[in-house]
Amino acid sequence: MRNVIALAFCFIALAVLAPILAPYDPAAINIPNRLSAPSADWVLGTDALGRDILSRLLYGARWSLGLAFLISFLGLLIGTVIGLLAALGGKWVDWFLMRATDTFLSFPELVAAVVIAGVLGASTASMIFALTVTSWMRYARVARGVGLSLQSEGYVIQARLAGLSPLSIARWHYIPSLLPSLTVVWTGMFARAILGISTLGFLGFGVQPPMPEWGTMLLDARIHMRSTPLQMIWPGLAVVMSVLAINLAGDALRDALSERVQDI
Amino acid sequence: MTRVVFGLFLRACVVLTGAAMATFALLWHAPGDPALAVALARYRTVVPDAVLDHVRAEAGFDAGYWPAFWDWLGPLLRGDFGQSAVTGRDVWPELVTAMSYTAPVALLALGIGMALSVPLALLATKRPGSWLDRFAVAIASLGVAIPAFWLGLLLILLFAVQLGWLPAMGARTTAHMILPAVTLGLGVAASLTRIIRSGILEARGKPFLPAFLRRGVSARGVQRHHIAPHAGVPVVTVFGLELAFLLEGLVTVEVIFSRPGLGGFLVSAISARDFPKVQAVVLVTALIFVTVNLLIDIIYRALDPRIGEQNA
Numbered sequence: 307m308r309n310v311i312a313l314a315f316c317f318i319a320l321a322v323l324a325p326i327l328a329p330y331d332p333a334a335i336n337i338p339n340r341l342s343a344p345s346a347d348w349v350l351g352t353d354a355l356g357r358d359i360l361s362r363l364l365y366g367a368r369w370s371l372g373l374a375f376l377i378s379f380l381g382l383l384i385g386t387v388i389g390l391l392a393a394l395g396g397k398w399v400d401w402f403l404m405r406a407t408d409t410f411l412s413f414p415e416l417v418a419a420v421v422i423a424g425v426l427g428a429s430t431a432s433m434i435f436a437l438t439v440t441s442w443m444r445y446a447r448v449a450r451g452v453g454l455s456l457q458s459e460g461y462v463i464q465a466r467l468a469g470l471s472p473l474s475i476a477r478w479h480y481i482p483s484l485l486p487s488l489t490v491v492w493t494g495m496f497a498r499a500i501l502g503i504s505t506l507g508f509l510g511f512g513v514q515p516p517m518p519e520w521g522t523m524l525l526d527a528r529i530h531m532r533s534t535p536l537q538m539i540w541p542g543l544a545v546v547m548s549v550l551a552i553n554l555a556g557d558a559l560r561d562a563l564s565e566r567v568q569d570i
Numbered sequence: 571m572t573r574v575v576f577g578l579f580l581r582a583c584v585v586l587t588g589a590a591m592a593t594f595a596l597l598w599h600a601p602g603d604p605a606l607a608v609a610l611a612r613y614r615t616v617v618p619d620a621v622l623d624h625v626r627a628e629a630g631f632d633a634g635y636w637p638a639f640w641d642w643l644g645p646l647l648r649g650d651f652g653q654s655a656v657t658g659r660d661v662w663p664e665l666v667t668a669m670s671y672t673a674p675v676a677l678l679a680l681g682i683g684m685a686l687s688v689p690l691a692l693l694a695t696k697r698p699g700s701w702l703d704r705f706a707v708a709i710a711s712l713g714v715a716i717p718a719f720w721l722g723l724l725l726i727l728l729f730a731v732q733l734g735w736l737p738a739m740g741a742r743t744t745a746h747m748i749l750p751a752v753t754l755g756l757g758v759a760a761s762l763t764r765i766i767r768s769g770i771l772e773a774r775g776k777p778f779l780p781a782f783l784r785r786g787v788s789a790r791g792v793q794r795h796h797i798a799p800h801a802g803v804p805v806v807t808v809f810g811l812e813l814a815f816l817l818e819g820l821v822t823v824e825v826i827f828s829r830p831g832l833g834g835f836l837v838s839a840i841s842a843r844d845f846p847k848v849q850a851v852v853l854v855t856a857l858i859f860v861t862v863n864l865l866i867d868i869i870y871r872a873l874d875p876r877i878g879e880q881n882a
Contacts, residue, residue: 408581409588412860413852416818417836421852424840425600463754499718505822508719509837521717528723528826542720549715 308555317548321367330358332365332518344536353526353537361519363501363544369519371548372479374499380438382492382497392475393453404450407443412510414453415440423511423556433512437502441495450485453480486563493556497549504545520545575868578649582864590646591855594639597845650848661850665835669854671868672831676816678751683758683812690759691766698771706763713760719822720726726826739828750827754819758812764807766801773800803874810863817855 320327335355344351351359392403401406410418422436456462456479461528465475506512520541527538605626609617645652651661694706728758730738737746773779774797782792817833824833832851839847 350757367581405584405588408585411594412585412589412813413856414817414859417821417855420821421836421848422596423839425596425843425845425848443635460637498717504717505719505818506821508768509825510716511615511840524720524723531723531727532731535731542717542723543721546712546715547719550711552713553711 310551310558314548314551314555317367317371317551318365321371323534327364330361332357332361332440333516343534351534351536353523357518358521359537359540362523363520363540364506366520366523366541366544367548369513369517370500370503370545372520373503373513374496377434377437377441377499377503378492378496380434381441381495382445382488384438385442386449386481386488388442389446390450390453390480392450393457394472394476400450405445407446410440411442415498416505419502420506420509420511423506424509428511428514430513430517433503433506436506437499441502444491444495445488448491449484452484452487456480473570490556490560490563493552494558497552500545500549501550504541517554540550571574571871574871578864578867582860586856586860590643590647590853591639591862592850594642594644595853597846597849598635598638600843602843635842646849646853651853654844655846656844661846664847665832665850666855667834668830668832671829672820672833675747675751675754675829675831676820678687678747679754679758679816679819680812682751682755683762686755686759687762687766691763691810694763695769695770695774703767706767710760710763713756714716714764716757716771716847717822718753718757719826721756722750722826725753746827746829750823752821754816757815759821761812761815762805762808764806769804770797773797793867800871803870806873807866807870810859810866813859813862817859 326494335357339352352357353362388403388407392400392407395403405486418435419436419440422439423432426432426435459479462475462479465479470478502520503512504521507519507523508525510525513519515526523541524538527534527541531538573875603622605622609622609625611807612620627814649662651665654661654664690706690709694700694703697703726738726749729736736749737743738749740746740800749763750862779792779796783789784794820831822833823829824831825837828834836851839845839851
């Protein structure tokens with residue numbers, strides 16, 4: 307468990323420390339030196355515009371991991387609010403919100419994200435919107451399930467009888483019991499967001515060049531796949547390693563919290 | 571049970587209506603003037619404002635959101651998906667052609683996934699914690715973390731570029747299906763292995779197993795008649811997830827293998843801003859996805875009578 311979480315933190319540290327660790331400016335173009343093989347000067351080689359791949363990978367971690375954090379956090383907020391509203395808002399609010407959740411689940415999330423981002427126009431903003439809109443449903447389901455089961459708990463009934471407002475009941479009783487379950491869902495959605503960002507970037511609907519996002523880097527590298535195949539390995543490996551680390555951290559977290567996590 | 575099935579069916583209809591409304595809302599709010607897009611596609615030149623107004627009135631764009639929505643929904647309910655905004659040809663036949671390229675790859679991928687995951691999970695659970703079990707878990711975790719398009723690119727690099735055994739681009743022969751199907755099949759295998767493995771391990775922990783063994787039922791009999799059905803129920807429900815995974819994977823995998831299937835169709839339609847095509851793919855995919863999940867829900871309830879009447 308420790309090792310896995312340490313590994314996940316390593317990736318975050320690499321992203322934060324990119325300006326210190328990166329040997330070159332990730333946007334510095336150096337045409338005479340384009341597509342060079344790994345060497346002492348350019349540890350992972352250079353891309354089609356002569357930019358240093360290692361520096362771009364390090365800065366790319368900021369885009370891929372940072373945006374994935376933002377997206378999964380926004381999804382967490384939206385989903386929790388919707389789930390709690392459904393649990394506490396009465397029969398019809400519940401029916402309406404759960405059918406809305408089902409509607410968003412009626413479509414493979416990543417395909418929906420591709421359509422939304424593509425139709426709204428390729429940009430980082432539409433990508434964030436597309437991936438957020440398609441990522442709140444699991445949180446909503448978990449929050450509703452926990453919320454419904456808490457409603458009949460003695461201490462919640464007592465708090466209501468004591469005249470606490472619904473907001474403070476949510477704040478002091480619902481949120482603390484929700485946190486373990488939501489954290490486990492969140493790790494899974496964080497990993498999915500990384501995959502989503504790189505997929506949209508690879509299709510050209512996400513972060514736009516020249517920004518060093520991993521999926522966008524793969525899109526560039528694919529063109530020169532035959533001459534410099536190594537160039538295509540690194541960004542993909544970065545995606546796989548970070549998703550794997552976060553997934554394993556999530557598994558470890560679920561095992562550690564298993565008594566406090568309701569069925570997910 | 572009939573009441574439950576009817577309830578599920580009704581819910582699927584509500585969800586599909588919601589999906590249609592969401593699709594229309596997205597296309598309505600898409601940046602750019604839809605009338606301009608239609609006019610450009612039709613006349614292939616810059617048109618005066620009077621023509622734009624005409625197109626707007628003809629397509630019902632100026633009538634406001636809800637009248638436009640009903641105008642849009644009517645033909646769709648009759649199964650008329652309209653014409654491509656770019657080529658002017660009917661969307662439906664092109665969509666059917668695209669699906670005829672996609673379906674065999676998806677089915678082959680599902681077959682590969684089953685063929686790899688079932689034996690791997692069975693071998694792994696023979697002795698939980700053994701090196702074989704750890705290997706299976708590691709492979710499965712790795713498989714879930716690999717983006718399908720990157721795995722596809724690696725397979726192209728190895729089998730098409732380096733070894734030259736298989737074709738990578740296009741869809742002319744059956745051999746063209748192998749690499750895309752393997753790409754998706756490995757992903758399916760990874761997630762199925764995880765689920766079957768944990769299903770078997772959970773069924774093994776049930777208290778009825780020692781009771782059966784004590785009564786003299788053979789280990790093989792217990793495995794076949796008691797563990798397998800228990801592990802099978804979660805596998806059925808997971809097919810919905812596998813379908814989602816396949817459809818998500820197809821979008822990028824068909825693009826990298828240049829296959830003229832549903833995924834490639836969708837991406838090129840989005841890039842060309844050909845909205846009639848986009849909405850056709852979206853609605854057909856939603857229909858397939860909701861129908862399959864409805865069937866899974868019904869089968870799930872039939873397999874495990876305890877859940878039968880709940881949550882309908």
